[in-house]
Amino acid sequence: MEPAEPTARGGCATLDAALDPDSAAWLRSLGGSPTESDAAQIRLHALLLRIARSEVQRRSGRLKISGPELDDIAHQAANDALMAIIAKIGQFRGDSRFTTWAYKFVMFEVSTKIGRHFWRNPAAPIDAEHWEQLPNRLALDPAQEAEWQELVAALRRLIDTVLTNRQRRIFVSIVLNEVPVDALAAELGSNRNAIYKALFDARRKLRAALVANGYLDNNTSRRA
């Protein structure tokens, strides 16, 4: 992809000239005198908390969290988002509104907090392996078991022989045990990008092995 070139930051005056008035005002007040900066941080925190509360509410239907616990997650997310924003404010290039850039930290922190919360009441231990769920995860029709039984058996063998230990662990946790990516990242002391990359590589390796062993056609249903 080729995103638009970010706005060069050649000093506050240059950045100010490129910013919308609201973003420029945020930067001026956050970088102002200690009194002005403190007041701006209080205003920003209130804004972040409002967004965090909306976001946890938006996600609440898919979570086993409600009430005070949900609000606690919103508070933690807003607090940590504010700290991250203050620490990284020098990285704001003015290529979006300041508030959009700031809200991104809220989304990230909400996801992280929900991921950590998962382990307070996990559906299964992290080392469980629910192989019987594999056909269901692949959306295979039970009525056609005779057709896919051999294919699923081959996939299971390849998971054990083709993947690295780490790739296997991540594949099993996410695909078989339905552990959310952010929850697994928290448990393994990793991050979302590293977990996603490991799963991406695992899927690619498994598909290549299934093609090499004649179980899949190399041209089968390639995505447009």
Add this chain to the structure above:
Amino acid sequence: MNGQSALDRFLQTDPQDVGCEEAMGWMHVYVELVAADPATASRYAGIAAHLRACGPCAEDFEGLLAAIAPPAT
């Protein structure tokens, strides 16, 4: 859908997929472009491919899109 095509679809990866780090790095820019014109998404194939494949990043994107939407009247 038969077993072969279901499994193949499950294992498909898109070489254009930029990954979580780059998608998150540009998400604040991308979301404003998409909010202004949803057709913009197709011009950023790498991010669009990632958001199709990565549930957590797609969730963050949807949340960010909702956060910057004008309040309902």
